[in-house]
Amino acid sequence: MASQPPLIVVFGLPGTGKTTFARALAALVGGRHLNTDMIRSQMGLRGQYDEATKNLIYEELLRRCRSELGKGMPVVLDGTFYRQALRERLSDLAHETGVAVRWIEILASPETVKERVSGKRPYSEADFAVYEKIRDAFEPLRGDRLQLSSDQLTLEAMLAQAREYLQL
Secondary structure (H helix, E strand, O other), rough: OOOOOOOEEEEOOOOOOHHHHHHHHHHHOOOOOEHHHHHHHOOOOOOOOOOOHHHHHHHHHHHHHHHHHHHOOOOEEEOOOHHHHHHHHHHHHHHHHHHEEEEEEEEEOHHHHHHOOOOOOOOOOOOHHHHHHHHHHOOOOOOOOEEOOOOOOOOOHHHHHHHHHHHO
């Protein structure tokens, strides 16, 4: 799959199904899956959501992403990326490394999210109150993106649409 874009950013609100989709997409493209919640856990920073800690996690995410891109490895990033400034850092990284960046936004209804976040999830600590807080602060992406509704499509249908969007 030589024509695949090496940097794919899967973003959206908590509980929408980003990680399930991003893992499957990374397997499909033969790439590396990097997730902000997993990095937070690996760094021993669970429960810490102040700006300084968030910056540490995003810096580590960017470091790992740069390393994988340097190996010629496709990368699928997975996080809320709800602020334009965070997305600009990813665009800047793609530009610096000479790779294309493609954006896939995962959506789900508030009812679906409420049900999903009510159960225990391996890495995410976000509950419905966090979903609402991020939803209210979410800055829409300016530019091209694929939007997929995880509560209206099967994972297989989402991957098929992503494959078409990414021209795989």
